[in-house]
Amino acid sequence: MNRTTAALLVATALACPAVLVAAGEPVNQTVIAEIKTEGFQHSSVMDTLSWLSDVYGPRLTGSAGLEKAAQWARDQLTRWGLERAALEPYGSIGRGWDLEHFSIAMTAPTYMRITGYPRAWSPATASPIAGTPVVVDVKSKDDFAKYHGKLRGLIVMNGRPAPEDIGFKPEAERYTDAQLKERESRIDPALHGPKSYWDEEDEFVKYLKDQTDVWKFFADEGVAALVSPSSIPEDVRVDGFYDREFHSPYPAFVFSREHYGRIMRMLDKKVPVTLSLDLAARLTDHVEGFNVVAEIPGTDPALKDQVVMLGGHFDSWHSGTGATDNGAGSAVAMEAVRILKAIGVKPRRTIRLALWTGEEEDYFGSVGYVQKHFADMETMALKPEHAKLAAYFNLDNGAGRIRGINLQGNEAARPIFEAWLEPFAYLGATTVTTANTGGTDHMPFDAVGLPGFQFIQDPLNYESRVHHSSLDVYEEAVPDDLKQASVIMASFVYDAAMRDEMLPRKPLPKPHKK
Numbered sequence: 001m002n003r004t005t006a007a008l009l010v011a012t013a014l015a016c017p018a019v020l021v022a023a024g025e026p027v028n029q030t031v032i033a034e035i036k037t038e039g040f041q042h043s044s045v046m047d048t049l050s051w052l053s054d055v056y057g058p059r060l061t062g063s064a065g066l067e068k069a070a071q072w073a074r075d076q077l078t079r080w081g082l083e084r085a086a087l088e089p090y091g092s093i094g095r096g097w098d099l100e101h102f103s104i105a106m107t108a109p110t111y112m113r114i115t116g117y118p119r120a121w122s123p124a125t126a127s128p129i130a131g132t133p134v135v136v137d138v139k140s141k142d143d144f145a146k147y148h149g150k151l152r153g154l155i156v157m158n159g160r161p162a163p164e165d166i167g168f169k170p171e172a173e174r175y176t177d178a179q180l181k182e183r184e185s186r187i188d189p190a191l192h193g194p195k196s197y198w199d200e201e202d203e204f205v206k207y208l209k210d211q212t213d214v215w216k217f218f219a220d221e222g223v224a225a226l227v228s229p230s231s232i233p234e235d236v237r238v239d240g241f242y243d244r245e246f247h248s249p250y251p252a253f254v255f256s257r258e259h260y261g262r263i264m265r266m267l268d269k270k271v272p273v274t275l276s277l278d279l280a281a282r283l284t285d286h287v288e289g290f291n292v293v294a295e296i297p298g299t300d301p302a303l304k305d306q307v308v309m310l311g312g313h314f315d316s317w318h319s320g321t322g323a324t325d326n327g328a329g330s331a332v333a334m335e336a337v338r339i340l341k342a343i344g345v346k347p348r349r350t351i352r353l354a355l356w357t358g359e360e361e362d363y364f365g366s367v368g369y370v371q372k373h374f375a376d377m378e379t380m381a382l383k384p385e386h387a388k389l390a391a392y393f394n395l396d397n398g399a400g401r402i403r404g405i406n407l408q409g410n411e412a413a414r415p416i417f418e419a420w421l422e423p424f425a426y427l428g429a430t431t432v433t434t435a436n437t438g439g440t441d442h443m444p445f446d447a448v449g450l451p452g453f454q455f456i457q458d459p460l461n462y463e464s465r466v467h468h469s470s471l472d473v474y475e476e477a478v479p480d481d482l483k484q485a486s487v488i489m490a491s492f493v494y495d496a497a498m499r500d501e502m503l504p505r506k507p508l509p510k511p512h513k514k
């Protein structure tokens, strides 16, 4: 803490007893102001996002696009003055897939250009598949017998979506004060979130297994192609067709609900419909996974071996350009370290950025990193670096501004984060909640007892529209929100790098029993 700040804190504390808590956790207001000036008045975050989405998106794990994006990020970080920028390998991710061309249409009884996308890892078609589709409804094993032996060589449309309402609810929203208050008042971290990494993982593995059983059924039945309706209206959400073991012999497509519904209703009326499906894609065996890493080295001889990490996942799905999931979080994390370099901070601890890949498939990158650097997640055998990680801050819930932070049950961190958020109260970032949140890369850190945190972000239209959809594009990002998030992330990382102590930790988890 410099002298100006100390004086300021004392003055504020005297004038207003409410900030005494904040005064107990020193915050260097001079540096925070410099971070704000750089991040709000000289921002690069939207330019970075445009490179990551417009130029190098989408960034599907295992695709050539992802690798080019990562190389650009590494080089850009180096240009900004970060050190040791690299693509750090974490092992094989299985197969790679690059989309080269596709066309999908209804060709009879009239022509309709279909809004839809192939699922990633679909094999190419040797020539366009044309035919009259059949509509089935296979959700689980219980439905297999009904269709057994009846689907060979057919284009199968799976599912009978009910029409949605026409959209009386607003698509994009910000958290209301009441919603934030409700989050803040929770006392059970796991009430609306996962109990633990393993809880979430077990659930995901089961979901994947159930899905794979259905996909395998269609493979055994010898279908020509599989079509599913989009899970959201007016747009195409395409994800979840990845399995390390199951290599689909047929191509799969997702159609917009509206086009899928039209075809389904015509088939119900016995009107013959012809579909034409064509796909050119390149499958690659044994792609090596990597994370993008870069550092601002620490300067305090006693603390520089300790590390504060920030990041988010860098990979995306493939129908949009991955602008909000998670180009936004990646651009914000990159912007945070750019800001810190630009204002010339000399952090006591080392600040390390990590942009993960393989998150969408099952946290491949962050799990790989945690296992390599910190601990065996199963046995909880710790590595020396485990003792040196001060904290990890993750951003990956779309392009909404930061409204606060989830403690993941780490109550000892509450007064610290309250103090760190105080300079951003006027920008709506006030909520510190004990709640667990899952679904992203802080979870593997949490699994080995390291303080890993994900911020609370305004939802905007993330779930309703852009998440994993073809509208996950640059236009859906809100510039002021990303500037706000960048400045808060830079400040948190700076605060964590300068603090006398590392961040408090929860008790070490026990080894995981299968």
Ligand SMILES: [Zn+2]
Pocket: 313, 325, 326, 359, 396, 440
């Ligand atoms: Zn994501």
